[in-house]
Amino acid sequence: MSALSALSSGETKGETFVINVGPQHPATHGVLRLKMTMDGEYITRAEPVCGYIHRMHEKMGENRTWAQFLPNTGRIDYLAAMAYSHAYVGAVERAAGIAAPPRAEYIRVITSELNRISSHLVWFGAFLLDLGGFTPLLYAFDDREKILDILEALTGSRLTYSYYRFGGVCNDVDDDFIRGTREFVAFMRPRMKMYHSLVTDNIILRKRLIGIGVISAEMCRQYGATGPVIRGSGVGYDVRKSEPYSVYRDLDFDVPVYPEGDCMARYLVRMEEMVQSLRIIEQALDKLPAGPVMASGVPRTLKPPAGDCCFAVEAARGRLLVRIVSDNKEMPYRVRLRTPSFCNLSLYEEASQGMMLPDALALLGSLDLVIPDIDR
Amino acid sequence: MKALLKEIGSGFHSLVTGMRITLGQFFKPQVTVHYPHETLKMPVRFRGHIELVRDPQTGKAICFACKACEKACPSDCIIVEGVKREGERRKSVTEFKLDFTKCSLCGSCVEACKSEAIRFSKDYNLASVSKEEFIMDLFKRLESEQPKPPQAQPEQSKEAA
Numbered sequence: 001m002s003a004l005s006a007l008s009s010g011e012t013k014g015e016t017f018v019i020n021v022g023p024q025h026p027a028t029h030g031v032l033r034l035k036m037t038m039d040g041e042y043i044t045r046a047e048p049v050c051g052y053i054h055r056m057h058e059k060m061g062e063n064r065t066w067a068q069f070l071p072n073t074g075r076i077d078y079l080a081a082m083a084y085s086h087a088y089v090g091a092v093e094r095a096a097g098i099a100a101p102p103r104a105e106y107i108r109v110i111t112s113e114l115n116r117i118s119s120h121l122v123w124f125g126a127f128l129l130d131l132g133g134f135t136p137l138l139y140a141f142d143d144r145e146k147i148l149d150i151l152e153a154l155t156g157s158r159l160t161y162s163y164y165r166f167g168g169v170c171n172d173v174d175d176d177f178i179r180g181t182r183e184f185v186a187f188m189r190p191r192m193k194m195y196h197s198l199v200t201d202n203i204i205l206r207k208r209l210i211g212i213g214v215i216s217a218e219m220c221r222q223y224g225a226t227g228p229v230i231r232g233s234g235v236g237y238d239v240r241k242s243e244p245y246s247v248y249r250d251l252d253f254d255v256p257v258y259p260e261g262d263c264m265a266r267y268l269v270r271m272e273e274m275v276q277s278l279r280i281i282e283q284a285l286d287k288l289p290a291g292p293v294m295a296s297g298v299p300r301t302l303k304p305p306a307g308d309c310c311f312a313v314e315a316a317r318g319r320l321l322v323r324i325v326s327d328n329k330e331m332p333y334r335v336r337l338r339t340p341s342f343c344n345l346s347l348y349e350e351a352s353q354g355m356m357l358p359d360a361l362a363l364l365g366s367l368d369l370v371i372p373d374i375d376r
Numbered sequence: 377m378k379a380l381l382k383e384i385g386s387g388f389h390s391l392v393t394g395m396r397i398t399l400g401q402f403f404k405p406q407v408t409v410h411y412p413h414e415t416l417k418m419p420v421r422f423r424g425h426i427e428l429v430r431d432p433q434t435g436k437a438i439c440f441a442c443k444a445c446e447k448a449c450p451s452d453c454i455i456v457e458g459v460k461r462e463g464e465r466r467k468s469v470t471e472f473k474l475d476f477t478k479c480s481l482c483g484s485c486v487e488a489c490k491s492e493a494i495r496f497s498k499d500y501n502l503a504s505v506s507k508e509e510f511i512m513d514l515f516k517r518l519e520s521e522q523p524k525p526p527q528a529q530p531e532q533s534k535e536a537a
């Protein structure tokens with residue numbers, strides 16, 4: 001980082017120019033705009049400009065019934081839609097005092113974890129695409145296709161599932177689903193080994209990631225970064241462990257933590273997380289209890305008692321919190337979403353200072369941003 | 377010097393590993409489907425746009441215009457109208473407008489209908505140059521299909537079974 005020292009000691013020529021990365025740029029995965037003030041190849045300031053895909057999800061929540069907001073939850077982070085539905089139904093169930101039957105909770109965990117793997121596979125492909133490697137994307141999407149097929153057969157949709165309901169899930173899983181999921185788990189384990197020998201051990205990748213884009217735990221804390229970002233900085237914070245929800249308490253899994261804080265650490269955290277998700281899925285399938293998948297006596301038009309309720313889940317990108325305020329009407333008074341991508345992006349300006357442009361794009365990719373999740 | 381040699385060695389190793397995996401993939405069966413010459417079978421629960429279901433006994437639409445689906449739709453895409461005819465127990469549907477441009481394929485309408493009068497079609501080849509084509513009258517659609525019993529594309533009837 002000789003450039004950084006050159007910058008901080010004021011040795012720059014002082015001639016800067018501004019380039020825009022995005023809002024339409026292949027390296028930004030969506031309509032995120034980065035206003036970069038450059039000094040040659042080095043960044044003096046990278047300012048994220050968001051809001052291009054703001055759709056007022058929170059306001060929409062105030063204009064429809066509790067159940068009608070469910071399809072929206074699949075459209076905030078379209079790569080990990082299950083977790084968003086989970087947080088919302090969890091909050092409403094908490095407010096209305098509904099308990100989902102155990103089978104439904106297990107199904108929720110299985111589908112959420114499958115969704116987490118599919119989301120991480122997209123990140124894997126897209127991140128390597130950012131770094132200039134095209135082939136892994138094809139492998140990753142091939143594997144992801146298997147998950148999407150499983151989930152499509154179960155829910156009827158490939159991305160925007162809207163599968164969870166207040167008090168359970170809308171379809172029961174069948175034997176095909178269980179067999180398909182078991183086959184996928186067995187298939188995916190050797191695939192992860194293949195990814196490690198194809199990608200992780202590749203010298204070009206290592207050179208581009210090790211020591212690049214170091215984010216300290218303190219910076220994560222200041223900006224509220226969560227998920228693989230903070231776990232790559234040495235803090236073992238995972239909502240599934242720190243505030244266990246659903247049936248995560250009964251399942252045995254580890255939270256991968258890497259202390260280095262660089263892009264490689266975040267990469268390894270996500271790769272390791274996929275393996276842990278496979279473990280969770282396997283256990284949940286073994287333990288899957290029989291019984292109904294919907295709680296009985298959930299009223300058709302729900303009117304939760306007046307009050308204020310929160311529910312946090314570990315989404316693929318970090319801590320997702322849904323806060324709902326009810327005034328005992330058919331529609332929510334307020335739906336507030338705390339989405340992980342927004343906080344993870346906010347540290348970018350500080351973290352990217354003094355970096356070279358290609359490294360800064362590696363850093364951006366390692367944050368795994370989903371733009372609708374930022375703008376929502 | 378030693379470090380450089382090591383680096384060259386590991387670079388070569390990365391290259392060989394990559395090539396080996398790629399070559400292995402070369403002999404694996406193809407994963408893609410040659411659309412449009414081949415198409416995939418849609419799963420039973422696939423959510424296409426909605427369509428009215430015919431009562432197998434009477435040959436008419438089951439829907440009796442109770443408007444539960446209209447109320448359930450979060451995007452206001454459904455308008456149902458019906459009339460009560462002389463000598464009939466229930467209303468019968470006369471108009472079932474679906475504004476597909478607004479539909480998010482969420483499935484709330486199918487879930488809301490307690491008499492199973494609507495279902496998802498398996499039609500995914502929906503493309504048009506005019507917006508009007510997506511404002512469909514499902515009732516007219518059903519009526520126009522009247523003469524031939526369960527008229528559907530061969531692909532669809534397979535899944536309906």
Ligand code: SF4
Nearest residue numbers: 449479480482483485
């Ligand atoms: S699928 Fe959803 S958005 Fe479409 S018509 Fe039915 S309720 Fe409305």
Ligand code: SF4
Nearest residue numbers: 439441442443445489
């Ligand atoms: S489709 Fe079903 S819910 Fe909608 S109006 Fe007809 S009977 Fe009622």
